[in-house]
Amino acid sequence: MSRVHLARSAKPAVTAVPSYVNTIMKGDCVAALDKLPDNSVDMIFADPPYNLQLQGDLQRPDQSKVDAVDDHWDQFASFQAYDDFTRAWLLAARRVLKPNGTIWVIGSYHNIFRVGAKMQDLGFWILNDVIWRKTNPMPNFRGRRFANAHETMIWATKDQKGKGYTFNYESMKAANDDVQMRSDWLFPICNGGERLKGEDGSKVHPTQKPEALLARVLMSASKPGDVILDPFFGTGTTGAVAKRLGRNFIGIEREQEYIDAATARINSVKELPAHDLKIVTGKRAEPRVAFSALIDAGLVKSGMKLTDSKRRWTATVQADGSLSHGGVQASIHKMGATVQELDACNGWTFWHFDCPKSKKLMPIDSLRQIVRDQMSKAGA
Amino acid sequence: MSRVHLARSAKPAVTAVPSYVNTIMKGDCVAALDKLPDNSVDMIFADPPYNLQLQGDLQRPDQSKVDAVDDHWDQFASFQAYDDFTRAWLLAARRVLKPNGTIWVIGSYHNIFRVGAKMQDLGFWILNDVIWRKTNPMPNFRGRRFANAHETMIWATKDQKGKGYTFNYESMKAANDDVQMRSDWLFPICNGGERLKGEDGSKVHPTQKPEALLARVLMSASKPGDVILDPFFGTGTTGAVAKRLGRNFIGIEREQEYIDAATARINSVKELPAHDLKIVTGKRAEPRVAFSALIDAGLVKSGMKLTDSKRRWTATVQADGSLSHGGVQASIHKMGATVQELDACNGWTFWHFDCPKSKKLMPIDSLRQIVRDQMSKAGA
DNA sequence: TTCTTCTGTGAATCCGTGA
DNA sequence: CTCACGGATTCACAGAAGA
Numbered sequence: 139m140s141r142v143h144l145a146r147s148a149k150p151a152v153t154a155v156p157s158y159v160n161t162i163m164k165g166d167c168v169a170a171l172d173k174l175p176d177n178s179v180d181m182i183f184a185d186p187p188y189n190l191q192l193q194g195d196l197q198r199p200d201q202s203k204v205d206a207v208d209d210h211w212d213q214f215a216s217f218q219a220y221d222d223f224t225r226a227w228l229l230a231a232r233r234v235l236k237p238n239g240t241i242w243v244i245g246s247y248h249n250i251f252r253v254g255a256k257m258q259d260l261g262f263w264i265l266n267d268v269i270w271r272k273t274n275p276m277p278n279f280r281g282r283r284f285a286n287a288h289e290t291m292i293w294a295t296k297d298q299k300g301k302g303y304t305f306n307y308e309s310m311k312a313a314n315d316d317v318q319m320r321s322d323w324l325f326p327i328c329n330g331g332e333r334l335k336g337e338d339g340s341k342v343h344p345t346q347k348p349e350a351l352l353a354r355v356l357m358s359a360s361k362p363g364d365v366i367l368d369p370f371f372g373t374g375t376t377g378a379v380a381k382r383l384g385r386n387f388i389g390i391e392r393e394q395e396y397i398d399a400a401t402a403r404i405n406s407v408k409e410l411p412a413h414d415l416k417i418v419t420g421k422r423a424e425p426r427v428a429f430s431a432l433i434d435a436g437l438v439k440s441g442m443k444l445t446d447s448k449r450r451w452t453a454t455v456q457a458d459g460s461l462s463h464g465g466v467q468a469s470i471h472k473m474g475a476t477v478q479e480l481d482a483c484n485g486w487t488f489w490h491f492d493c494p495k496s497k498k499l500m501p502i503d504s505l506r507q508i509v510r511d512q513m514s515k516a517g518a
Numbered sequence: 519m520s521r522v523h524l525a526r527s528a529k530p531a532v533t534a535v536p537s538y539v540n541t542i543m544k545g546d547c548v549a550a551l552d553k554l555p556d557n558s559v560d561m562i563f564a565d566p567p568y569n570l571q572l573q574g575d576l577q578r579p580d581q582s583k584v585d586a587v588d589d590h591w592d593q594f595a596s597f598q599a600y601d602d603f604t605r606a607w608l609l610a611a612r613r614v615l616k617p618n619g620t621i622w623v624i625g626s627y628h629n630i631f632r633v634g635a636k637m638q639d640l641g642f643w644i645l646n647d648v649i650w651r652k653t654n655p656m657p658n659f660r661g662r663r664f665a666n667a668h669e670t671m672i673w674a675t676k677d678q679k680g681k682g683y684t685f686n687y688e689s690m691k692a693a694n695d696d697v698q699m700r701s702d703w704l705f706p707i708c709n710g711g712e713r714l715k716g717e718d719g720s721k722v723h724p725t726q727k728p729e730a731l732l733a734r735v736l737m738s739a740s741k742p743g744d745v746i747l748d749p750f751f752g753t754g755t756t757g758a759v760a761k762r763l764g765r766n767f768i769g770i771e772r773e774q775e776y777i778d779a780a781t782a783r784i785n786s787v788k789e790l791p792a793h794d795l796k797i798v799t800g801k802r803a804e805p806r807v808a809f810s811a812l813i814d815a816g817l818v819k820s821g822m823k824l825t826d827s828k829r830r831w832t833a834t835v836q837a838d839g840s841l842s843h844g845g846v847q848a849s850i851h852k853m854g855a856t857v858q859e860l861d862a863c864n865g866w867t868f869w870h871f872d873c874p875k876s877k878k879l880m881p882i883d884s885l886r887q888i889v890r891d892q893m894s895k896a897g898a
Numbered sequence: 899t900t901c902t903t904c905t906g907t908g909a910a911t912c913c914g915t916g917a
Numbered sequence: 918c919t920c921a922c923g924g925a926t927t928c929a930c931a932g933a934a935g936a
C-alpha cells in the first residue's frame with residue numbers, strides 16, 4: 139500500500155486531519171478501506187464498476203478471478219460474483235462511515251438495482267434516489283431501445299437511526315429559484331476541456347463524471363472541512379471538486395495511470411476562498427431564544443395581551459414566560475395548538491402583538507430577531 | 519376465481535381472443551396467473567405494492583395531515599417477505615409472457631431496487647430503466663431530503679434471447695421532435711377529472727397512475743390487437759388505455775371495490791378507430807416536431823380534425839402523433855407539404871384547429887407554447 | 899360572465915435537542 | 918436508552934368561492 143501526498147492549502151486549524159486524508163491510496167478498494175479507522179469519514183461517493191461482460195478482471199472478495207463462461211450459468215455466476223463484490227466493498231465502506239454520515243452510489247440499470255438491494259440488505263437507509271438527466275446522452279444507435287439518457291444515484295444514511303445527517307436544504311433551494319431541489323438533476327456529460335485526454339487525444343478514463351454533478355452532491359450533503367471518501371477514485375473528480383469546495387478527500391484507486399492523472403489534476407485545483415463557501419442556512423440554524431428571554435429583554439411584559447393574526451383568540455403573558463387563556467396556562471406553542479384544537483403549533487408565528495410604531499399586528503417572532511441581534515453583539 | 523366480463527367492441531377478426539381476455543380476474547395475483555396458459559401475453563405492465571415503510575404521521579406546514587398510503591396490501595413484514603412475494607409473482611408472470619414479449623414494472627426507491635435485482639436473477643433482460651418525472655410531485659414538507667419527484671420503470675424482455683420484441687422506434691421518434699425518445703418522461707400525476715373519486719369525493723385508489731403514462735408505454739412497446747396483462751390491476755388504468763388504443767387486456771385484482779370501479783371505467787371507454795392507431799414505420803427525415811407533447815398534455819386528442827387556415831384540407835390526428843389524410847399517414851409537416859404539393863411545410867403554422875373559446879381557427883403552434891410553459895416550469 | 903383569490907391534496911420510508 | 922417539547926417546514930394544479 140502506498141500513498142500519494144498532494145499539495146494542498148492549509149485546512150482550518152480546528153480540524154487537523156490524519157495523514158491519509160487528501161491522499162490517494164493505491165490498491166484494492168476493500169483492502170484499502172480496511173486500513174481506515176471506524177466512523178472516520180463524513181461522506182462517501184462511490185462510482186463502482188458495473189459492466190460484467192466487458193470488465194473481465196472482476197474479482198471475488200478473495201481475489202480469485204471469475205471464470206468467464208458464455209452459457210446461462212454464466213449469468214448467475216456473474217451476478218453472484220458482482221453481488222459478492224458489492225457486498226464486500228459496501229460493508230467495508232459502511233464501517234468507516236460516521237454514524238451521521240451519508241453515502242452516494244451512482245450506477246446505471248446494469249448494476250444499480252443489485253447495488254440498491256444490497257445496500258438495503260446491509261442496513262443502509264435510503265434517503266433519495268436521484269436521477270442525473272444527461273443533456274447530451276449517447277444516442278441508441280440501433281433504434282431498438284429508448285436513448286439511455288440518465289444515470290441513477292442512491293443517497294443513503296448508515297442506518298435508519300442516522301437522522302442527523304447533513305443536508306443543506308436552504309442552500310439547494312436558493313440555488314433552484316427558491317423552490318426546493320427535486321430528485322431529478324440536469325447536467326451535460328463530461329467532455330470538452332474538462333475531459334482528461336492522453337497525449338494521443340484519447341480519453342484517460344471511460345466514465346469520467348462531470349464536476350458539476352459532484353459539486354451538487356458535495357454542496358447538498360457535506361460541509362466545508364468534511365472528509366469525503368471515494369473508493370473508486372478513477373481520475374479524481376471527487377477529489378478535485380472536494381478540494382475546490384474546501385472539503386477533504388480520501389481516494390482509493392488501483393490503476394497507476396488513473397492515480398497519475400488524478401494527482402496532476404488535483405494539484406492544479408485552487409481552493410475557493412472560505413467566504414465563497416458559506417452555506418445558506420434558514421431558521422433552523424439560528425440560536426434558540428426562549429420566550430422568557432423576550433421578557434428579560436423588556437420587549438414583552440407580563441400582563442401584555444397577545445392575539446392571532448385574525449384576532450380570534452387572545453392570551454395574556456405571564457411573568458414566567460407562559461401564556462394564560464380561559465383559566466389555562468401553557469407555553470406559547472401549546473396554547474396556540476390548544477386554542478386552534480391542533481396537535482402542534484409554532485407559537486412564534488401564531489401569536490401577534492399590537493406594534494405601537496407601525497400600528498399593525500406583528501408576530502412575536504419579529505421580537506426574537508431583536509434578541510438574537512443583541513446576543514450576537516454581546517457574544518462577539 | 520371469478521371473472522368480470524366487460525362490454526367491448528369487436529377485435530379484428532384475425533385475432534380471436536380467449537374468453538379470459540378483456541376480463542378482470544378476481545383473486546390473488548399468483549393464483550390467477552397460474553390459470554393462464556404459457557407464452558400467451560404480449561406485454562405485462564405491473565404496478566406492484568411499493569412496500570412503503572412509513573414511520574408515523576406526517577403533517578404539512580399548515581398542520582394538515584398527509585393522507586398516507588397505509589393500505590393493508592402495502593404491508594410486508596420484512597425485506598425477505600417482500601422479496602419472496604416479488605419472486606413469486608415475477609416467476610408466474612414470466613411463464614405466461616411470450617418469448618418475444620416485454621414486461622414493464624413501476625416502482626420507487628422503496629422497492630424498485632429489490633424488484634430489479636430479482637428480475638435479473640430470474641433471467642429477465644433489462645432493455646431500459648425509464649424515469650417518470652412528475653411535473654407536480656408532493657413536496658418534501660420537512661425540508662430534510664430532495665423532493666421525491668420521479669418514479670422508475672424497468673422495461674425488460676423475458677430473457678437475453680428475446681430480440682424480436684416490439685418497439686415502435688419510429689413512432690416514438692416522430693412523436694418527439696423527430697429525435698429519438700429518451701429514457702426520462704415528463705407527465706403530471708393523476709388528478710383532476712381523470713382521478714376516480716367515490717361518492718364522498720375521496721379517491722378510490724391511493725396510487726392511480728396517469729393514462730398518459732400508460733399510453734406511452736403501450737404506444738411504444740405493443741401493437742394493436744396485442745394482449746396486455748396487468749397483474750395489479752387496481753382501478754384499471756392499463757385496461758382503459760389498452761381498450762382505447764385497440765389492445766386487449768387481462769386484469770388481475772383482489773379487491774372488489776377496485777374491480778367495480780375499473781369495470782365501470784373501462785365500459786365507458788371508447789376504442790379509437792383503427793385508422794387512428796396506425797403506427798408510423800420506416801426511415802424519415804423531417805424537420806423537428808414535438809406534436810405528441812400536445813397529445814400527452816391533453817391539448818390535442820387523437821381523432822381530432824385539423825385544417826389549414828382557409829379550410830381547403832382536413833387531416834385527422836393519430837394516437838401516435840402523426841396525421842392521416844386520404845389514406846396516407848405522416849407527420850404534421852410532411853402532411854402539410856403533401857396536400858399543398860410542396861417540398862416542405864411548417865406544420866405548426868399550417869395546421870389549425872377550431873378553438874371553442876375564441877370560435878376562431880387557431881394554428882396548432884399556439885398550443886405548443888402552452889406545453890413549453892408547462893415544461894419550463896418543471897425544469898425540463 | 900370573467901378574473902382573482904382561496905382551499906385542498908398527491909406512492910412520503912420527512913426533527914433535533916436536552917433531560 | 919426513552920421521553921418531552923420547542924418550533925421548523927410545501928409545489929403544482931384543480932376546483933370552489935368571491936369579486
